[in-house]
Amino acid sequence: MKKAIMENERNNDAERGGQDNFWGRLTANIIRFRWLWLIGVIGVTAIFFSQMSKVQFDNSNDIWFVEGHSILKAKERFDGAFGNTDFVYLLFTREKTPFTSENLEAMSSLAERFMETVPYARKVTWLGNVERIQGLGGREQEVLIEDFLPVIPETRAGIDAKLQEALTESEIVDNLISKDGTVLTMLIDLETYPEDSEDSNPRYSVVEAVNEVLAERAYSGLKPYFAGGPHFSYEYDALVKQQTSRLFLLIILMMAVLLLWLGRGPRGIVVPLLITIIAVFWTIGTIGAIGFTMNLLSIALPTMLICVGIGDSMHGIAAFHDHIDRGESRIDALKKAFSEVGGPIMLTSLTTAAGFLAYLMTHVKPYREMGVYIACGVVYAFILTVILTPILYSFGKKYPKPSRKRNKEEGAGDIFDHWLQLVYRAVVQHPRKIIVFFSAVLVLTFWGYMNMKVESNTAKLVFKNQPLRQTIDLIDERLGVNFSLEYLLNTGKESGIKDPEFMEKLDKLMVLADEHPLVTKSTSVATVLKKMRRALHGNDPDFYTLPESREALAQYLFLYETSGGNTLDRLVGFTYDQARLTLRLPSLDTFDARELSDYMHAKIDTLFGDGEVEIIEAGGMRNYLALNDILFEGQRNSFIAALSVITVVMIVVLRSLKLGLISMIPNVLPVFATMGFMGLVGLYMDVITISFAAVIIGVAVDDTIHFFTRFKSEFGKTGNYETALKNTLSSVGRPLTFTTMILVIGNAVFLFSYLLGFFKLGLVFGVAFTWALMADFFFAPALIMIFKPLGPEWQGPVSSQKELQ
């Protein structure tokens, strides 16, 4: 009986909206000129396809920051003063590359070979060729400057003796040899990359050249680990690219399986997939056409787009089948279906787009780009749905066969019907319990959300079993120099650093930095001066001090400079106006890094408090801290922006303040229930998971729109909350359950990612969208049952009717 009433109402609906509304007329036009429309779509697709090859992959270190950010300015200042701070290096471990005379000879030749082959190589340094300044003492106080290994020792004992000696040289330890003597490194210092060169990607050229040399037969025995910024980007990009296509195929496969189960017939599989895949191509084509770039976050683009875009066509197709089941002709069914769903899917597409566009409120560049891309893709998916679904469904028999199962009188057949019945009963019978439960979850997780912490160290985003990550861990364990915190100290005047007072302060700062337990080692020109002075005084440790007068300081620097000390460029500005202090650190979590940075700032204030010296903090660690700040702030901003826009939309759409506000609860609950939960149990958010909030709202709101608009119209018809709920569940309950399943299972492909952030994303999205549906089905209806936001009922409840039992 209920079914009959419902269908009756639907027919009324269809007649009311009928073919007269915009969407109905549009669909009629599309079907009438279907070949023209089809050719149009193919033409546009061809244009976008041709633009896809223009897409550039942004592999720089600075993808996170929007132009003009202080971090980018600081980096520019640094590179201007001290040259390219990019470098790559190799690590030779004793276990994989025994330190035999043969292997050391090969390393020696490798260093030479790199200079011959690696573009932009400025200098290759390793234990063999690192220059050492020693005071030999004697009558003439001779000072010897030579390579650490002028010749490679031939015996085991000779080599061991030299390695032991290396461990006593503070400049070499933790730089070219690990403290425990088990790792040797080879550093390739790089020239500033040319601005206008044919080489579109200098960092990759470096990595490729190194790989080519390592593949040469002469070096096959060395088996080094390869590391450094350019290498990390290169490998990360490769991983991302490989993952992107893998995940893309996987999600298509997954969707096909889901559609096979949930949809009806092969067309139900092909059409939604085709539409979303074309939307992906259009989006990537757009990125190419407007000259934007893809980056490591873009791995998620195709997958996310398919997840959020596939719902449109599924709603259209579901409505089409509803009409077919009522015995209508194919063309009529299509027109009616789209006159019904055209509006809602446009609305849901726009709210989803708004959710993603909320990222424009952040200062995190990849988020902003991703926001634009997905918003764009969602709109494309909507346009393609409206055009292609009617066309592709217009071919075939005039009266397709209705579905047998759904056509049965009682209708309540499959598992989904049982599920919806369960929902209905729970809400009607236990609204207060439901409210108490969900409110508790909301309050608890909101508190967790406020206490959420962010880890912005991207190095740890890769799973431990990946070689890339293993290299990073190796460096952390044995060398502790994965990251750096840099300080540029600008005296603002030529030869300013030759002032002994300044140099003393710099030295003090360096000593204080070294005292900090998180600092592996620190370097500055003060070290060079002290070493020179000691060497000129017969290696007497008492002379490991700074020269005392301005002239003495200048002359030691001059001696170093005239002797070709080519690291000087890396330590002091060209006119001796600025100096550099480098702290080398293991991978730190953001909390520790901030603690260290604060410690340094406090020390700088004490030493240089008079403000005469300008001090700029930079380096990889500083970038992570800045990233942390913009992520945290960006996350809040985008969340608030999405929340505000969508709340207003809901209030307007539902034409009810109360109902509009209640409708937002199912949208914020999943945000708190996932992110807040992580905060509660002390799990860190990372650069990828932090971005969820706005996406969750933007996507979850689709379900809410379908649910609440339907509920409102059902209440308008029946005047009874329980009846309205029942009718709502039995009409949109099924597609809502389906789209949620699609989102959850679709995003689950991220669980196959090697990148930890994306793995988490798969997990968190799954949990979030499940919570979203639960809130839509239980929490919001329970609130409605209690607060009756649409005013008093004017008809008896349906629960008194027999069929409920």
Next chain:
Amino acid sequence: MIRLTIILLFTMFLSAGIGHAEPTGRDIMLKADAVDSSRDAVMSSMMVIERGDMKLVRRMESRTKQYGGNLKDERTLIRFLEPADVHDTAYLTWSYDDPEREDDMWVYLPAENLVRRISGGGKKGAFMRSDLANEDIEDRAVDDDEHTLTGEENVSGIACYVIESVPRPELKKDTNYSKRVQFIRKDLYLPARIDYYDKRGKILKTATYGGYKQIDGIWTVTRFLYETPRRKTRTLFQRSNISYNQGLDDALFLQNNLMR
């Protein structure tokens, strides 16, 4: 590196000679190098190093005297005048023609009143943060390179031999360059230009010579400019007050004279 190699700065640039009909690259380089016809020399030099709009100025005075049977050994004393804070800092170098014998070098730092003997040191380092590497200014034996005459070309309207000089394989480790292409004036046997190629075979920097003057009967280069486009740097080297064969006192070139 501290092989303070300013030493035979001019060796290469001196001398004149009359060309044969079909000289080889080595013949030409021998001629260019051939005879340091002066027994001693005194001069002032100024080096202006530019990077973007920043500038460093170094001024120095040098004295050189030839020693040994064939006058191939050489002693050089360089005293710096500018920048002011290194005024009077001095280097003394004794270099030997015998490739087996290491050069001797002493440095004097006036602020701490120190004289130290410096030994070893690479040749590849930059000379005083300029575009010149230490190896560019040191006394490079003609046979350290294989010289091939590849043709003749006009440089600024002056006829030059073009000679490609590739370091001997065993010396590769000590140089920044895969080769140098030298443009030697046919009339004076002095360089007009030298192109330096890095180990990857790409042009690294160019030296251009000028201000050719005949001083005390010896043709001399008084000006040269090194440019490294990829680093956006250039170094101008100028020499003045040049005089030859003044009969410099041997005592000038002893280390106890460094403290003056």
